[in-house]
Amino acid sequence: MNNSNGLLISEPPLQVIPSLAVALKSSDKAIMLQQIHYWLLRSKNIVDGHRWVFNTVKGWHEQFPWLAEKTVQRYLKDLCDRKLLITANYNKANFDRTKWYRINYDALDKLTYSKGTDSPNGEGLIVPLERDSLTQPIPIDYPETTHKNTNMVKSKNLTTKDYQQEFEKLWEQYPKYRKQGKQRACSSYTHWRKSSKDNTFEKAQEQLKKYLNHIKVQQVPTQFIKAAKTWFANIDDEYDQMPKQVNNNWRPQKSVEKGTDWSKQKFNSGKASVADTGELKDYFANLEKTNGIADSHESERDNR
Incomplete structure (x- = not known):
């Protein structure tokens, strides 16, 4: 079969939803x-x-x-300026300036809501296309219907409403005191479901079950339980399922100040030696005589 010199899809294609290209004004x-x-x-x-x-x-x-390398750099900067991409630097070496990226899904949700789909207020979004975006075709992955990808085709037939209904079941199970960012969580779940045929509702249920068990057995404090919007953006993460180890034999150590054993201290009188009682008496007697202390003691006795 003629493949037009390899210009038709015969390698993993890049995918994009047309409505996203419209919202960004560039495919x-x-x-x-x-x-x-x-x-x-x-x-x-x-x-x-x-x-x-x-x-x-x-x-x-x-x-x-x-795209030219400078164009790629310019487009990345534009996505950052529009707050759709967030950058940081978590490199171990101080001299490494490689940028780290994550998507600001909250900002993306606000941008891509369209009338009659996911918009909570029914307001439509009308934006003009840039001239250069008309010169590039939008590559879309249309899988062939074979026995190998039947599940994928079936998954693609699900509607946004179907994903939302699945999400609501998961949302009910999430800890109520950490239910933050429902809109973003739902969007993350929908993106996750659509990204792979292996990302099923049953898998999401199992992942949530594991996380809830992790919270229980590890005795995770409330403030460290992930906000719902964060967990749904990272459904594939794995967590320790083993019970937290508690040392019941631990006891606080008492602080004991040890006294000085003066019998083992060295007496410094010009030479290092261990002083006995006789040496100490002779030493202090000589010291008093040298400094006239002994005479003053005798005068005091005479005055009495």
């Missing part, structure tokens, strides 16, 4: 943001309760070879 920026989200879902770099990915501009350029 290229949408592809970049989607690709960062892809790596975040697989990242093991967790700092301050968030997943991060890090890369150089050159490294990002290798993933978007149709």
